[in-house]
Amino acid sequence: QVRLVESGGGSVQAGGSLRLSCAASGYTSSCNYMGWFRQAPGKEREEVAVIVTGGTYTIYAASVRGRFTISQDNAKNTVYLQMNSLKPEDTAMYYCAASVSTSISLEPWKYAYWGQGTQVTVSS
Numbered sequence: 001q002v003r004l005v006e007s008g009g010g011s012v013q014a015g016g017s018l019r020l021s022c023a024a025s026g027y028t029s030s031c032n033y034m035g036w037f038r039q040a041p042g043k044e045r046e047e048v049a050v051i052v053t054g055g056t057y058t059i060y061a062a063s064v065r066g067r068f069t070i071s072q073d074n075a076k077n078t079v080y081l082q083m084n085s086l087k088p089e090d091t092a093m094y095y096c097a098a099s100v101s102t103s104i105s106l107e108p109w110k111y112a113y114w115g116q117g118t119q120v121t122v123s124s
Contacts, residue, residue: 001113007118009118012123016086017084019083020036020094021080023077035096036079037095038093038120040091045095046063049070049081053072063089081094093120095117096114097113
């Protein structure tokens with residue numbers, strides 16, 4: 001089992017920045033990549049970014065590319081999502097997820113483990 005705990009959410013004005021953290025514990029060596037997803041009220045969960053565990057290969061959704069950066073600290077078993085130039089449409093609950101699949105993907109169904117989420121609210 002893998003436990004994921006997100007933190008760092010909050011309220012910010014448009015154009016501001018936030019950094020989300022996702023602390024992983026348990027059988028983390030089984031996870032091949034980590035991702036961030038988000039879900040706004042009344043909308044489906046959508047992908048944000050993914051990173052290969054222990055590596056540097058990343059994938060970003062088009063809506064956040066150039067504004068968000070996913071990174072990790074392997075020693076701390078923590079994945080980060082630096083969010084800059086935030087927009088009101090970035091408002092959502094943000095979830096960290098871990099996958100044991102061997103092929104990197106932003107498809108939510110490939111992620112076996114999920115955190116409880118952290119709320120991000122961007123005001124105009």
